[in-house]
Amino acid sequence: MSLIRQKLLRWYRKNQRDLPWRRTRDPYAVWVSEIMLQQTRVETAIPFYRRFLERFPDASSLAAASSDEVLKVWENLGYYSRARNLHEAAKIMESRHGGRLPETPEDLAALPGIGDYTAGAVGSIAFGRPVPAVDGNVRRVLARLYAIGDSVESGPGKSRLRALAAELVPQEDPGAFNQSLMDLGSRVCTPTLPRCPECPLANVCEAFHQGLQERLPVASPKKSLPSESAIAAVLLDRDGRFLVVRRPLQGFLGGLWKFPGGFLRPGEGLPEGLRRTVREETGLPVSVLMELASVNTVYSHFRLRLTAFRCRKRSGGIVPSAGPDCRWATFEEMNRLAFSKADRLLFPFLPVCRPRSPAG
DNA sequence: GAAACGTGGTG
């Protein structure tokens, strides 16, 4: 037990990565980094982390921001409920915790967006609490270290690994220990082709001993992604501005802006579906003129083919007035709003005079 | 417990 800790910590002192959030002990910064790192690679999170901390250096500045501002910084990071929860949690810190993070894992876990893992990570790294931080890396390392054949994705499997991790966490510098486990998982004890010859734990690893390191942990079968179709309407006013609407904050891509339109029903034609969805979203009856572009994208739980059409307001239709969730925007203004990846893929096909980018 | 929830890198 203490041998494992010792080997791990020694390896970590020599091999730990120089990451922006490891250069601070500011609990706010640690918290932001941990939220960004949920289901997200370190290299992906780094530039977002820098921009976020520059724009929102503390909980007060974050709490005072609008959701549009927060989402714009989060644009392209994905899992946008994280940004919404971060924002909401900052407001709670302002009103109930004196503008700071609460220190106990229990109080941390009570904040939106903070679950078991993040409460443990922030609790141990920022506040020195001896609690485990069990993420996918740690589950994989422990499943191999103790040659656990049961699924580590099931409820019982997870609690078993959490109990193991809890026994391993030292009283002194639990944050370094937790991070050493995660770093080992991401750099040595990788999902495929683990680098066992480099591993400080190889000689005490049960999976390596049994030659099972490539077969553990057992992964549950994944479902193939269904394919959906959606349509988008490109509507211009007399000044060449585009009609854009904001998605509901709680839903899919919540709070991001989009072109009017939506998902096609099974068997529904594209122009027909477009007229229906635009009317549902904006109340505006439109005529469909011509197809502008079609883009494909993959989300966490379905594939999407999004087709954009140039549209025109039908005579007699009431043009929607600008509001918090609906507005006419120039190309420049749209670039200051947060859009999803798929919607941004449509931008180069918009009918508007603008500087053409040098490379495709 | 299962499903929802994004995006980009990799073999």
Next chain:
DNA sequence: TCACCAAGTTT
């Protein structure tokens, strides 16, 4: 082109 998956949480 495609499946897999990366510092999970919420409903």
